[in-house]
Amino acid sequence: MTDAANALRTKQKPLKDKYRSDPSSALVTLTSTGSLDAGLTCSLSAASAAKKVAGLHPAAGGSGFDATGELCSGDMLLESLVACFGVTIRAVATSMGIPIEGGSVTCQGDLDFRGTMGIKGQDGEAVPVGFKSVRLVVRLEVGEEHKGNVDKLISLSERYCVVLQTIRQGVDVKTEVEHVGIGGETNGAGEGGEQTLDNDEVIKLQ
Structure with a gap:
């Protein structure tokens, strides 16, 4: 077992023991907050000074990152998957004693923008909102002696x-x-009542 694997297990062992004896301690609530800005953007809170601003993708009428620095939330979802999978691969490889010399994780997602823009299909059917498919492409640089363990x-x-x-x-x-x-006043929703919009009204707001 490698030194890195021993170090990881040493860090994780007391946590695992705690979670086994007290399952409720393993439940952690992660929170992300965004401020609704003027215009079609939402600023995400961050511990660092640089904030992330989410906006519409150019395919939905946005200006795009190159023009304004606004991030598409769909891209951010894929980035989150890449980040989580990449970190997990590193952790599992460390536990298995597989040195990873380099590599990459790429995430591709197919998204039909007609769905989020309320455009029906050619036969009048509703187009689903969201990604149709997502693919992870992994490239790993490992020694010949470890290639047999890559599938695991x-x-x-x-x-x-x-x-x-x-x-x-x-x-x-x-x-x-x-x-x-x-200033604490309610207006048709929340504490003071409920306000609903039909599909056509929602589309007009987009």
């Missing part, structure tokens, strides 16, 4: 990658309106 490495990485498993299995997402109005 990838399989375990898939199994333990949080973002990958969340996407594959799906998760219940609920939207809650915490406040609507200015």
Whole structure:
């Protein structure tokens, strides 16, 4: 077993012991907050000074990163998968004693923008909103003696990658309106009531 594998196991052992004896301690709530800016952007909070600003993809009428520095949330989803899978591969490889000299993880997602823009198909059918398919392409630089363990490495990485498993299995997402109005005043939703829009009205707002 390599020194890196021993170091990782030493760090993880007390955590694993704690989670086995007290399963509730393993439940952690991760939070991400975005501020709704003027215009069609949403600024994400970050610990660093540089904030990330999400906007519309050019295929949906946005200006794009090259023009304004605005990030497409679809790209950010793929980046999140790449980041999580890449870190997981590194951790699993370390535990397995497989030195990774280099490589890359690339994520490709097929997205039909008609869905999010409320455009129906040629036969009048609704076009699904969201990615139609997502592909992970992994390139690894490992020694000849470790190539036989790469399939197991990838399989375990898939199994333990949080973002990958969340996407594959799906998760219940609920939207809650915490406040609507200015200075504590409510306006048709939240505490003061409920406001609903039909599909056509929602499309006009996009």
